[in-house]
Amino acid sequence: MDPTRVEPFPTPSPPRRRQATQDIDTISLTSSDTDTSKSRKVLLKKAKNDKTQVRSRSKKPALPPASEIIEISSDEEDKHPHSMMPQPSVIADYRRQISKIREESVKYKQDLARVAKEVNSLREENQTLKASRKPDATKIVLDAAQLADGLDCEICTCRMWTPYILPNCGHSFCQSCLQDWLGATQAQFLATNPEPPVATYHLLDTLRTLIQNPALAAVPHVQTLLASQVPALPKYTCPTCREQITSRPTEAFALKSLIHTIAVAAGETIPKKPATTNKKGKSVGTLPGPWDGFFPAIS
Numbered sequence: 001m002d003p004t005r006v007e008p009f010p011t012p013s014p015p016r017r018r019q020a021t022q023d024i025d026t027i028s029l030t031s032s033d034t035d036t037s038k039s040r041k042v043l044l045k046k047a048k049n050d051k052t053q054v055r056s057r058s059k060k061p062a063l064p065p066a067s068e069i070i071e072i073s074s075d076e077e078d079k080h081p082h083s084m085m086p087q088p089s090v091i092a093d094y095r096r097q098i099s100k101i102r103e104e105s106v107k108y109k110q111d112l113a114r115v116a117k118e119v120n121s122l123r124e125e126n127q128t129l130k131a132s133r134k135p136d137a138t139k140i141v142l143d144a145a146q147l148a149d150g151l152d153c154e155i156c157t158c159r160m161w162t163p164y165i166l167p168n169c170g171h172s173f174c175q176s177c178l179q180d181w182l183g184a185t186q187a188q189f190l191a192t193n194p195e196p197p198v199a200t201y202h203l204l205d206t207l208r209t210l211i212q213n214p215a216l217a218a219v220p221h222v223q224t225l226l227a228s229q230v231p232a233l234p235k236y237t238c239p240t241c242r243e244q245i246t247s248r249p250t251e252a253f254a255l256k257s258l259i260h261t262i263a264v265a266a267g268e269t270i271p272k273k274p275a276t277t278n279k280k281g282k283s284v285g286t287l288p289g290p291w292d293g294f295f296p297a298i299s
Helices: 017-030 034-059 075-079 088-132 175-192 197-211 220-228 253-265
Strands: 163-165 172-174
């Protein structure tokens, strides 16, 4: 053999793994030697197997050993694995509450519908009554509040069940309030005049009769003498206008009847008058007048 002859398959330098595989494929295609062909086919098969193993490793990475796996878990979950799950009794209780709420909701809706129906019925009835109502020309509708100024006493602001009118000015007051007013004036007078005025009432009546005599009225000095003999008396005045009261108050029967009529219409109770007879029906005698202690008796 010629030593200068070049080998048909020179040995290349060791390349990377992928390039070696490609070279082996090329060699298997260009080889003509029978012995070397078999050996190279074996190498080709082995190279393909290596390819398959490399691909399988790239797709499915190998798992670490079981001894190297660390499991991370919570201590509370280990102790109470079912603590987050509601208990059957709690679920049953919730269901009962929901059922009860639904029943109450249905009941409230029914009550609301019934009340709304009643309200509509009352509205219709009210409209019907308003439409059928006709004013009565024979009746007068008055507001009792507007009449209060004329029906109530100015002193006690209550109903004048027994009203008395003052002849000098015309103002009216209830009997008890007017008696208290005149009594206060009389008490002030007695503080400076110890002699009661009632004791001089008989003299006062005589002097008034003489003063009113036409024959004596023409004599001035007699009039002056008689006037000087008139005893001192309390000076009573009206509680409202302070006009002097010179005669007894008079009971206002017309006003009394009007007050009683309006009180009955308003549903008020009229106080009863004190009895003037005893249990056997006999008169208790002549009662003193309400003004006998303040004014001279009427002859």
